[in-house]
Amino acid sequence: AQSVTQLDSQVPVFEEAPVELRCNYSSSVSVYLFWYVQYPNQGLQLLLKYLSGSTLVKSINGFEAEFNKSQTSFHLRKPSVHISDTAEYFCAVKKTSYDKVIFGPGTSLSVIP
């Protein structure tokens, strides 16, 4: 069965510092990869996704993630975080268009002023 690992359950970081949230998945076949963000007491929103093509994908608010097939990773990065980035971040994987989405346990990012 597929699984998604997010090794860091909590990541505190100072405002304007860089951050990396790690995500690894287990799959021997090609997958679709996603990062979702959840602000307190809200649902999840798609942050960015990798379907095919360029291995580096970017969001409109400065986050980026790089698909690394050999390491089965899809780490999320931002060069300079803002207070408003404080949220829970979920990595997710899907094998095909018709498959279920499998979510990781989430990483809580806290930005310290």
Add this chain to the structure above:
Amino acid sequence: DGGITQSPKYLFRKEGQNVTLSCEQNLNHDAMYWYRQDPGQGLRLIYYSQIVNDFQKGDIAEGYSVSREKKESFPLTVTSAQKNPTAFYLCASSFSQGPAGELFFGEGSRLTVL
């Protein structure tokens, strides 16, 4: 304005009572999903439906029931058989065809059993 509406946002119930959570979408999505979220466990799939009048069990379906009589609606009933129902419940929808349909989520319903 298209989206997914969940109600109620907060719900309290006594042990032994059934409760139904509402989920409505106006995105014309074929597929709808119910997830349960507990701290530190991510999202776990309860039930999903790819088409009207059909649904499948997810990973933790025991103690829950659903129906899909209309494309727009996918209510979840938490029955008294669910041993630990206190949780945050999220409804989502997507197109079932096309490349890797993005999930759109509602704002969630927080159920507390007293």
